[in-house]
Amino acid sequence: MKVCRIFLSSQSTDWKAEPSPMPSLPAVGHTPQHQGGLRSPPWYSLYARTRLGYLFYQRQVKKARERYPLGHSVPQPCHFPGVKILPIPVLSNNYSYLVIDTGSGQAAVVDPSDPLAVQAAIEEEGVMLEAIFCTHKHWDHSGGNAALRQQHGSCKVYGSTLDAIPELTNPLEDKEKVKVGCLTFEALATPGHTVGHMVYVLDGEPFGAPPCLFSGDLLFLAGCGRLFEGSPETMLASLDVAVGLGEDTLLWPGHEYALECLTFASLLELDNPALEQKLQWATQQRQEKRSTCPSTLGEEQTYNPFLRTHRPELQAVLGLRRDGGEHPDAFRARVLKEVRRRKDLYKPT
Ligand SMILES: [Zn+2]
Known part of the structure; x- marks a missing residue:
């Protein structure tokens, strides 16, 4: 029972400091130990394989609804001609996103953690929910799938079969495209945080908008997800996929972690004006409870x-040098591993 108490305590620093590791039930995913990689923390396997994860999620939802009746941040919708993106603040730091084709009123939601908050947004906007895009199995991203499916019979649930996503109806392969009204989303396989993690890219071109990346727990403002089920090499390749989308791409992450991640980054790079x-800017935004995305x-x-694993200034701060003959990507993976290791140990004050 000792494990359960530790588990269900939201006071755990690991828990609060990092993306919430919500598991799936029944657990199909596995937690490989990576040769030369970062080990998953011992509790992750319990979360990913037992009912405790689901119970924790339910408790987390209840507590967050009490603590943040209006959400943890002030939602700031983003409009382009023909499309509206509405971030929905859920739990204590997650974001779901309602993406609306304003011409037809058809909509998709990305990572509906709290079904009540998402349903309230759907009703307020007066839209039809056609699709749920789930980035990964953790309950703080997928916990609302079942309730929303019940309420919206024709709504499809998209995601990877590798990730045991609750209520999955339409498994997606890497680079597969899905249309919702006039909106076109592309799914990209981005393993590392979980084996079946996927991100979704809304094609902005028909609306004169930049691409919009819904990154789940792959990438945050100034941060990235923990390596629960992948090696640094795998995560590096997934981050490179995201970067390949282009500089103007808008980043809509799965969590509001900007302040913590930027503070950590500023401890590494002391002389970086950007x-x-x-x-x-983020400090100011958060003082006013405003969202920092996109x-x-x-x-x-x-x-x-x-x-920035390729940047000599970062490599120097970490005390890492490329070995003779080492492939540049292998070296960048070592740099990524070290940044991630330090971030895992970092305790925000
Ligand atoms: Zn996660």
Whole structure:
């Protein structure tokens, strides 16, 4: 029972400091130990394989509804001609996103953690829910799938079969496209945080908008997800896929972690004006409880240490040098591993 008590305590620093590791039931995923990689923490396997994860999720939802009756942040919708993106703040730091084709009123939701909050947004907007895009199995991203499916019979649930996503109706392969009204989403396989993690890219071109990346727990403002089920090499390849989308791409992450991630990054890079400026801005935003998303992938490359593994200044701070004959990507994976290791140990004050 000792394990359960530790488990169900939201006071755990690991828990609070990092993306909430919500598991799936029944657990199909596995938690490989990576040779030379970062080990998953011992509790992760319990979360991913037992009912405790689901119970924790239910408790987390209840507590967050009490603590943040209006959500943890002020939602700031983003409009382009023909499309509206509405971030929905859920739990204590998650975001779901309602993406609306404003012409037809058809809509998709990304990672509906709290079905009540998502349903309230659907009703307020007066839209029809056609699709749920689930980035990964953790309950803080997938916990609302069942309830929303019950309420919206024709709504499909998209995601990877590798990730045991609750209520999955339409498994997706890497680079598969899905249309919702006039909206076109592309699914990209981005393993590392979980084996079946996927991100979704809304094609902005028909609306004169940049691409919109819904990144789940792959990438945050100034941060990246924990490596629960993948090696640094795997995560690096997935981050490179995201960066390949182009600098103008808008980043809509799965969590509001900007302040914590920027503060950590500023401890690594002491002389980075872009980072300093973003930290100042984020501090101001969070004082007013405003959301910090979206940023752009171009911006992220100027201050996000997980996207700067190629930068000599970061490598020097970490005391890492490329071995003779070492492949550049193998070296970048070592840099990523070290940044991630330090972030795992970092305790925000
Ligand atoms: Zn997660």
